[in-house]
Amino acid sequence: MSLIEFDKVSFGYEQTPILKDLTLSVQTNSFWAIIGPNGSGKSTFLSLLSGHIKPQQGVVCVDQQVVTTLNTSQRAQKISLVRQEFIPVFGYSVFETVMMARYVRQSKRLFENAADREAVRAALEATDTLNFAERPLGHLSGGERQRVFIARALAQETPILLLDEPTSHLDLKHQIKIFDLLKQMQIQQGKTILLVTHDINLAVQYCDRVLLLGSDEAFFEGPPEQVLDSGRVESIFGVQGYQGRIQEEKFFVPLGQFSKDRPE
Amino acid sequence: MTLTPQKLVLRSILAGVVLLGVMAACVWIGSQDVSLADVLKGPGVEGSPNIQYIIFMQERLPRICLAAIVGAALACAGVVFQAILRNPLADPYILGVSSGAGLGSIVAVLFSGTVIYGRIAGHFSWIAEATGMSSLMIMAFVGAMLTVWLVWVIGRVTGRTHVTGLLLAGVVVNAFFSALIMFLLSIARARQLQSTMFWLMGHMMLPENPLMVWFSGGVVLLGIVCLLMLGNSLNILSFGSDDAQSLGVPVKRTCFLAFGCAALITSVAVSLSGLIGFVGLVVPHAVRLVVGPDHRLLIPLSAIAGASFLVVADTIARVIIAPAILPVGVITALVGGPFFLILLIRYTKNIQWGPA
Numbered sequence: 001m002s003l004i005e006f007d008k009v010s011f012g013y014e015q016t017p018i019l020k021d022l023t024l025s026v027q028t029n030s031f032w033a034i035i036g037p038n039g040s041g042k043s044t045f046l047s048l049l050s051g052h053i054k055p056q057q058g059v060v061c062v063d064q065q066v067v068t069t070l071n072t073s074q075r076a077q078k079i080s081l082v083r084q085e086f087i088p089v090f091g092y093s094v095f096e097t098v099m100m101a102r103y104v105r106q107s108k109r110l111f112e113n114a115a116d117r118e119a120v121r122a123a124l125e126a127t128d129t130l131n132f133a134e135r136p137l138g139h140l141s142g143g144e145r146q147r148v149f150i151a152r153a154l155a156q157e158t159p160i161l162l163l164d165e166p167t168s169h170l171d172l173k174h175q176i177k178i179f180d181l182l183k184q185m186q187i188q189q190g191k192t193i194l195l196v197t198h199d200i201n202l203a204v205q206y207c208d209r210v211l212l213l214g215s216d217e218a219f220f221e222g223p224p225e226q227v228l229d230s231g232r233v234e235s236i237f238g239v240q241g242y243q244g245r246i247q248e249e250k251f252f253v254p255l256g257q258f259s260k261d262r263p264e
Numbered sequence: 265m266t267l268t269p270q271k272l273v274l275r276s277i278l279a280g281v282v283l284l285g286v287m288a289a290c291v292w293i294g295s296q297d298v299s300l301a302d303v304l305k306g307p308g309v310e311g312s313p314n315i316q317y318i319i320f321m322q323e324r325l326p327r328i329c330l331a332a333i334v335g336a337a338l339a340c341a342g343v344v345f346q347a348i349l350r351n352p353l354a355d356p357y358i359l360g361v362s363s364g365a366g367l368g369s370i371v372a373v374l375f376s377g378t379v380i381y382g383r384i385a386g387h388f389s390w391i392a393e394a395t396g397m398s399s400l401m402i403m404a405f406v407g408a409m410l411t412v413w414l415v416w417v418i419g420r421v422t423g424r425t426h427v428t429g430l431l432l433a434g435v436v437v438n439a440f441f442s443a444l445i446m447f448l449l450s451i452a453r454a455r456q457l458q459s460t461m462f463w464l465m466g467h468m469m470l471p472e473n474p475l476m477v478w479f480s481g482g483v484v485l486l487g488i489v490c491l492l493m494l495g496n497s498l499n500i501l502s503f504g505s506d507d508a509q510s511l512g513v514p515v516k517r518t519c520f521l522a523f524g525c526a527a528l529i530t531s532v533a534v535s536l537s538g539l540i541g542f543v544g545l546v547v548p549h550a551v552r553l554v555v556g557p558d559h560r561l562l563i564p565l566s567a568i569a570g571a572s573f574l575v576v577a578d579t580i581a582r583v584i585i586a587p588a589i590l591p592v593g594v595i596t597a598l599v600g601g602p603f604f605l606i607l608l609i610r611y612t613k614n615i616q617w618g619p620a
Contacts (some may be wrong), residue, residue: 050510076512088503090557091349099266100500104512110495110560111269156511 003028003160003192004049009058011044018044020217021058026209028159031186032194033224036213037237041219042196045161045213049194062160065248076104078193080153082163087145091136093150098123101155117128123155127181143174154189161185163195167202175199179206201251212236225250267560275561278382279568286572287332291324291361292581297322297588302457307487323470329477330468330536330591331578335543337533338553339570342544343562344491344526347498348519349431353607355544356530359434360411362380362541364439366464368407370448372400373460398472400463401535408531411437416523430617466540468578480532487529488567494522495560504556540574542600545574 002025009022014075018041026032029229034042034076046110047053049058051067062078070078076089080101102116119160124130127147137145142220146166153161161184183206185191195205203224210227212220219228230243233252241254242261280329292298298316307321308314341356356362367394375381387401387572393400413438419430446462449457467566497518500508505515535541548562555561574592577599581592 029354052506052509071512072509075514076510081510083507086504088349089352090502090552092499092557095266096499096558097555100496100503100511103496103500106496112266119265209269 002026003060003063004194005061006048007059008213009048009060009062009089010042011048011053017217019213019219022037022219023058024211024221026192026194029186029190030192030208031183031206032043032209034194034196034202034211034213034227035198035203039212040215040259041229042213043164044083045211046164046194046254050079052245054222064167073104073171074157076255078158079160079162080119080156080158082146082153082166084164084168087138089223091138092142093134094124094129094151095120095133097137097148098152098155098158101152110174116235119155119157120151123151126154126185127151143171143177146170146174146178147181154185155161159190159192161191161193163193165198167199175202181234182206186218200233204228204249204251267558268359272561272564275555276295276564276568278442278563279563283332283568283572283575286575287328288603290575291320291328293579293583294319294324308501310430311469326474326477327468327578329469329481330573331574333477333481333484334468334533334537335547335572335574335577336528336567338540339547339566339573340488340491340541340563341506341530341533342565342570343548344498344560345544347502347559348522348550350502350504351431352549353545353604354431355542356526357438357539357541357544358532359407359430359435360441361408361529361534362417362539363438363445363529364414365404365408365531366445366539367411367441367448368403368405369400369463369535370445370452370460371401371407373456374448374452376400380429382398401476401530404463404538405531408534409527411441412523412527412531416520431502457537457558462463463538465591466596467591468537470582474485476536480536483532484529486614487525488563491522494518494525495558495563498522498559499557504507538591540596541573542604543570545607546596546600546603549603 002158004026006022006033010017010020012018012020018039022045036042044053046054049062049067049068051060054068062070062075094181098114098120099112102112102119103232105119106112108114121130126151129144129147130152132140132144137148140148146169150163150166153163166182167178170178179202182193182195186193194246208222209222210220210224212227212232214220218236220232228250230241230250230252234240237254239256241252241253243250243252245251254259271606292300294317296316298320301321302314302316307317336588338356342354344353345354345356345358349385362537370543372381376385388402391402415430415433418433418437421429449460452460497513500513501515501518501522502509505519508515508518540620550570551562555565574596577595578592581590581595583588584595
């Protein structure tokens with residue numbers, strides 16, 4: 001059954017159309033990567049899906065309901081969002097930050113109950129952040145903080161999890177850790193995950209489906225091996241590169257004018 | 265670790281006891297010596313009124329209560345504006361409340377002798393009777409509320425992101441109204457000038473009617489309770505409106521409510537006491553250092569701490585050049601100014617000023 005439906009969705013700003021007639025359906029419990037050059041509409045796609053912006057044409061449905069007709073609370077019960085890295089102004093602890101995800105489950109209660117505390121504890125445990133639950137968010141490293149925000153999204157207990165470049169500031173080890181964590185959430189908790197990333201190779205390794213957005217409103221959607229064809233990647237990103245295989249999976253290394261293995 | 269109702273009540277009671285202690289101590293300090301034994305003798309027999317009793321009941325006690333109300337309102341509003349604007353350096357005046365109230369009061373002082381003003385004021389005299397406020401206070405209140413409404417509307421129209429729009433609108437309206445105030449001051453006569461200047465410096469006015477204390481205390485208490493109920497939403501809002509929305513907080517409605525309540529209690533405070541700066545800045549920050557950033561705890565405790573702070577500051581203002589009385593705004597500014605600079609140096613590195 002498809003959980004998310006885009007039906008001929010168009011969106012753009014004056015003079016600059018971004019998405020045009022985008023149609024796709026996302027199955028429950030799938031893991032999607034949204035890939036494309038800067039300005040191709042990846043974040044716009046997430047905003048349309050989370051209902052923060054309204055499509056100019058077409059409709060976005062979640063659970064057979066038009067997402068912009070849902071109110072803030074209804075949306076927050078279906079979709080959680082992990083934004084790009086940022087540090088809050090005030091010094092909330094990790095525990096307090098993750099507890100904020102329970103707002104939508106508290107229905108006007110001022111105080112958290114045992115169920116809330118248990119959900120937060122489980123989310124901290126799943127993301128391996130329980131041991132610094134009492135530390136202020138600002139004192140953590142980028143990778144730790146990113147895991148805390150994923151924990152917050154888990155504590156929201158939504159079927160759909162959106163992430164906007166969750167690994168962009170992280171080193172290799174932490175990138176892999178985040179992807180492993182997300183895959184685990186997909187398998188163990190049945191989440192439907194859509195994430196924006198620039199890392200084609202990790203997308204091939206982990207994702208079931210890919211949405212590749214071109215800067216000219218074109219889009220390609222399907223299994224990673226088919227969509228991330230080297231010729232198409234080269235033309236959409238405007239780079240040349242080297243494509244090979246590690247065992248069964250493809251990989252792609254972009255090459256520039258001064259690369260050691262520069263293209264002929 | 266987590267906030268429980270017991271913890272909240274316990275800490276509030278503890279802080280409340282401290283406040284009562286401060287008030288009980290400060291009420292005996294002043295240019296006139298007043299002793300408990302003399303006050304307890306009552307209003308005195310006919311023909312020889314008990315002066316000490318009158319000073320205590322008509323001057324000291326109401327004044328201490330007013331200082332507590334104003335301090336609580338300003339500190340609490342500071343907490344809320346800092347959360348909504350996501351800026352630890354925001355205080356109630358940043359949104360134009362001060363200039364609006366100032367303009368209102370100056371209009372009241374300058375035009376109070378004119379026929380038109382008398383006619384209009386005549387129509388609204390029931391407000392003065394019902395609340396115990398003087399016409400200057402009412403004009404200050406109206407000015408403050410109108411300005412905040414104006415800032416809100418301009419902020420909505422101009423700001424693509426809510427926060428930046430509000431902040432900019434506040435700054436612009438403040439500047440414009442300050443110019444109007446300067447203009448009116450420059451054409452005012454000397455006698456009118458002094459009362460206005462005192463008011464602008466933050467001058468606790470002695471209530472002519474005890475009803476005023478009850479009325480303003482009630483409004484401020486109501487506002488603080490409403491804001492306390494928004495505590496969870498304010499916690500989340502301080503992460504930014506995008507985050508708040510995806511966590512299920514109705515951002516526009518919450519902002520409107522919190523902004524409205526904070527503006528209301530600020531306006532009450534400003535109309536009672538003129539422009540007292542820095543309370544809304546110093547107190548929330550100090551309280552945050554002690555109890556952390558959770559608004560469910562921060563709001564009631566800041567209100568109580570703000571009340572204590574202003575009671576002490578007002579007592580100092582009453583005795584430092586006795587028998588004359590210094591405007592209390594001078595004291596708070598002398599304490600708050602250096603404090604603000606320290607904050608500024610500590611925070612400018614970490615604040616994200618841009619829209620986020």
